[in-house]
Amino acid sequence: MESCDDGKDGGSENLMPKALSPGVASGGAKFVDEVLNGQDECCLDNFRMDKNVFYKLCHVLQSRGLLRHTNRIKIEEQLAIFLFIIGHNLRTRAVQELFRYSGETISRHFNNVLNAITAISLDFFHPPGSDVPQEVLGNPKFYPYFKDCVGAVDCIQFPVMVAVDEQGPFRNKNGLLMQNVLAACSFDLKFHYVLAGWEGSASELRVLHSALTRRNNLQVPEGRYYLVDTKYANLPGFLSPYQDVPYHLNGLPGDHHPQDEKELFNQRHSLLRNATNRSFGALKARFPILTSTPPYPLQTQVKLVVAACAIHNFIHREKPDDWLFRTFEHGDVIQMDEVLPSVEVEQPMLFENQDLDFPFVTEDLEMFVQLRDSVATEMWNDYINDDLSGI
Known part of the structure; x- marks a missing residue:
């Protein structure tokens, strides 16, 4: 096992967990004691959180x-067994050798912890508050235009393992077996709401419909909204970009400038909506088991996503400056442009879900179309008045 006492702190340069040599520790209890009595970096590497957060959990x-x-x-x-498995994407046999327990013991405690965290997961998800998010308020590119925006909603697909006779609905458009996960994210990388377990072939709009109409539903504060892409359409509480409008993400001096209010709106909308990519990026970096195909029953795979998001939020609550949050927190234009393509085109939404009965009336739908137009116009007028000084 690599030494824990190397004097380093958990910096952003250490994104991947360190490989441990199984069998060096004399048993699981000794291994856990060594980790928890060592440097904080050792706990971060092995259990994906620092010691204080671990003890609090x-x-x-x-x-x-x-x-x-x-x-x-x-x-x-x-x-520790549970976090070590999901934080290193290890199978039971590898963990057996390190902790020196039988496969049955490892599996039993893995499932016990998973069920325990899932049982209180709702305690770790909280709806947005009434204040304007600081990431909006402190950026003239976003404020006052998105002052009523509380976050972003998007779907991500995680690999899934299902029985042969159940695979059809879980195959996405690329033929891969996936589960669809919808999440509402804050701009500071918290998850407001998570819905996991939908089949990979389900459209994002259908998953959103489920999130809005189920018992434990996604709730949007009155007068506020989330940002979404065009796969969801422009709906009350969900502000989407203009369809079929190309835009350039690099708006720095000397680069391409937006040609009209729709292109400018889409550009800034995309930069702010990137919160979902950053939130999912931190989640996957901390718990790489989500990026593979876990060899568990489907219900366990669904619980894993919910539990991982709940732990993510717990860590954020207890230590918001955690090293992974620091790594993915930056949302300014330059840094996001470095990881995003220079030109984006929002693809038109396929209206295969017209039969969905969303709880909206026509007047509300028209109001959100008008809201988008008014935001885009205000943004464009200010942009022009600033003499194209940058976006």
Whole structure:
């Protein structure tokens, strides 16, 4: 096992977990003790959070009566097994060799912790507040135009394993087996809401319809909205870009300038909507098991996504300057342009979901079309008045 006592802190240069040599520690308890008594970086590398956050999560799970010490394995070790698996994308056999327990013991505690976190996951997801997000308020490119925006909504697809006779609906347009996950994200990388388990062939609009009409539904504060792309259409509470309008993300001096209000609106809308990419990026970097095909029953795979997002939010609450959040927090134009293509074209939404019964009336739909136009016009007028000084 690589030494934990190397004096480093958990910086952004350490995105990938360090490989550990199985079998060096004499047992799981000793391994966990070495990690928790070592440098913070060692806990970050192995359990994907620092020691204080780890202990706080143990306390929450114990105080809620969801986990308890057993004769052989303390709660700290149970949580460590779970986090080590999802944080290193390891199979049970590899974890057996390190923790020195049987496969049955590893699997049992993995599922116990997963069920415990899932049981209180709603406690870790909170709707947006009433204040204007600082990421909007502090940026003249976004304020006051998006002052009523609370975040962004998008779907991401994670690999999934299902029985042969169930594979059809889970195959996406590329023929890959995927589950569709919808998330509402804040601009500071928190998840407001997560809906996992939809088939990979389901359209984003259909998944959004499910999120809005189910019992534990996605709620948008009155008078506020989330940013979405054109796959969702322009709906009350969800502001989308203009369709069929190309735009350039590089708006720096000497580069292409927007030609009209629609192109400018789409450009700034895309830069702000990038919050979902950054949130999912931090999630996948912390828990790479989500990027593979976990060898678990489908329901367990769905729970894994929800649990990972819940832990993500718990870490953000306890340590918002966590190294992975620092890595993915930057949302300014220059840094986002470095990772995004220079030219984007919003693809028209395919209206294969016209049969969906959204809880909106015609007047509300028309109001959001007018809202987008008014925001785009105000943004363009200010842009022109500034003599094309940059966006």
